[in-house]
Amino acid sequence: xxxxxxxxxxxxxxxxxxxxxxxxxxxxxxxxxxxxxxxxxxxxxxxxxxxxxxxxxxxxxxxxxxxxxxxxxxxxxxxxxxxxxxxxxxxxxxxxxxxxxxxxxxxxxxxxxxxxxxxxxxxxxxxxxxxxxxxxxxxxxxxxxxxxxxxxxxxxxxxxxxxxxxxxxxxxxxxxxxxxxxxxxxxxxxxxxxxxxxxxxxxxxxxxxxxxxxxxxxxxxxxxxxxxxxxxxxxxxxxxxxxxxxxxxxxxxxxxxxxxxxxxxxxxxxxxxxxxxxxxxxxxxxxxxx
Numbered sequence: 001x002x003x004x005x006x007x008x009x010x011x012x013x014x015x016x017x018x019x020x021x022x023x024x025x026x027x028x029x030x031x032x033x034x035x036x037x038x039x040x041x042x043x044x045x046x047x048x049x050x051x052x053x054x055x056x057x058x059x060x061x062x063x064x065x066x067x068x069x070x071x072x073x074x075x076x077x078x079x080x081x082x083x084x085x086x087x088x089x090x091x092x093x094x095x096x097x098x099x100x101x102x103x104x105x106x107x108x109x110x111x112x113x114x115x116x117x118x119x120x121x122x123x124x125x126x127x128x129x130x131x132x133x134x135x136x137x138x139x140x141x142x143x144x145x146x147x148x149x150x151x152x153x154x155x156x157x158x159x160x161x162x163x164x165x166x167x168x169x170x171x172x173x174x175x176x177x178x179x180x181x182x183x184x185x186x187x188x189x190x191x192x193x194x195x196x197x198x199x200x201x202x203x204x205x206x207x208x209x210x211x212x213x214x215x216x217x218x219x220x221x222x223x224x225x226x227x228x229x230x231x232x233x234x235x236x237x238x239x240x241x242x243x244x245x246x247x248x249x250x251x252x253x254x255x256x257x258x259x260x261x262x263x264x265x266x267x268x269x270x271x272x273x274x275x276x277x278x279x280x281x282x283x284x285x286x287x288x289x290x
Contacts, residue, residue: 006090006096006099006100006103007103008057008058008061008103008107009058011054013045013051013054013055013058014054014055014057014058015058016169017038017042017045017054017055017058017059017062018058018061018062019169020038020041020042020169020170021034021035021038021058021059021062021063022062022121023124023168023169023170023171023176024037024038024170024171025066025121026121026122026123026124027124027171027176031063031068031070032070035059035063035070035073037170038059041170042055049085050086050089052080052085053077053080053085053086054086056073056076056077056080057077057080057081057086057104057107059073059077060073060074060076060077060107060111061077061107061110061111064110064111064115064116065115065116065119066118066119066121067115067116067117067118067119068115068118069111069115074111077107077111078108078111078112081104081105081107081108086100086104087100087101087104124168124176126168126176126177126178126179127178127179127180128179129163129179129180129181130181130226130228130230130233131160131181131226131240132160132240132243133160133161133162133163133245133248134159134160134243134244134245134246134248135159135160135240135242135243136157136158136159136186136199136240136241136242136243136244137157137158137159137160137238137239137240137241138155138156138157138193138238138239138240138241139155139156139157139158139236139237139238139239140153140154140155140156140236140237141153141154141155141156141270141273141274142236142270143267143269143270143271145271146270146271146274149274150290151189151274151277151290154189154190154191154290155189155190155191155192155193156185156186156188156189156273156277157185157186157188157194157199157202158183158184158185158186158238159183159184159185159186159204159247160181160182160183160226160248161182161183161184161204161223161247161248161249162182162223162248162249162250162251162253162254163179163180163181163182163251163254164179164180164181164182164225164254165177165178165179165180165251165254166178166179166180180225180226180263181225181226182223182224182225182226182249182254183207183223183224183225183226184204184207184222184223184224184247185204185205185207185222185273185276185277186202186203186204186205187202187203187204187205187277187280187285187286187287188202188286188287188288188289189277189286189287189288189289189290190288190289190290191289191290193241194289198287198289199242201287202287203285204222204247205222205276205277205279205280205285206221206222206276206279207221207222207223207224207272207273207276208220208221208222208223208224208262208272209221209275220257223262224262224263224264224269224272225262225263225264227263227264227265227266227269228266232266
């Protein structure tokens with residue numbers, strides 16, 4: 001359990017409990033059934049001395065917020081507050097102990113107060129892929145911090161090699177997931193769209209840097225997750241110029257091969273591209289048509 005403050009939702013457990021419960025409601029699970037499912041799925045956490053109280057605090061607080069507070073959940077949460085179980089882990093720091101004590105006292109007051117009328121539960125929004133697998137995309141380097149670089153405003157080629165499915169909390173990933181495009185970079189840069197003859201001889205190059213520290217998660221150096229939103233795709237003028245299934249991956253291959261996949265920000269993406277192309281150039285692999 002990671003904690004970064006004394007607030008009610010300043011630890012991993014309470015944040016995850018809240019998110020999982022709300023997601024169950026968003027997919028249409030009846031409140032009583034959602035509560036039962038939470039208790040079943042979080043059994044190990046509930047039995048843990050430190051995490052158990054956090055589960056009940058988060059569930060009770062979230063239920064109260066939506067006008068769904070169950071008496072059993074309320075009773076257990078209040079019992080933990082009264083017993084001071086959660087405060088044990090804060091005893092070494094008096095200031096933090098006192099801050100946490102105030103947080104729990106406020107939660108106690110809230111749970112004992114009249115809960116609001118039932119709040120409308122929005123439907124679960126799942127993001128879909130932006131492109132099709134196999135799409136080759138013409139993209140212009142536009143980050144203004146690269147204005148002095150010789151490749152500023154030049155074009156590069158990206159390829160959608162697969163789709164990464166990101167699960168939603170405790171829900172089955174086969175049914176509930178967000179879809180994110182997996183992108184790769186070709187060994188080409190130019191002033192305009194390349195001709196078909198050039199496309200036929202290009203190959204994919206590394207876009208990621210190897211990690212200096214040991215990682216349990218395998219990371220593929222030739223791929224990143226799509227950093228662009230729908231609005232940004234239009235803003236930055238990403239253009240699909242071709243589609244080929246060469247060097248693409250099935251869902252099963254993605255699950256096996258891409259356990260860890262870097263997800264750059266829009267800000268850093270152009271820097272990653274330039275660095276990767278410079279390395280390809282140094283190796284004599286870059287096709288430079290600028």
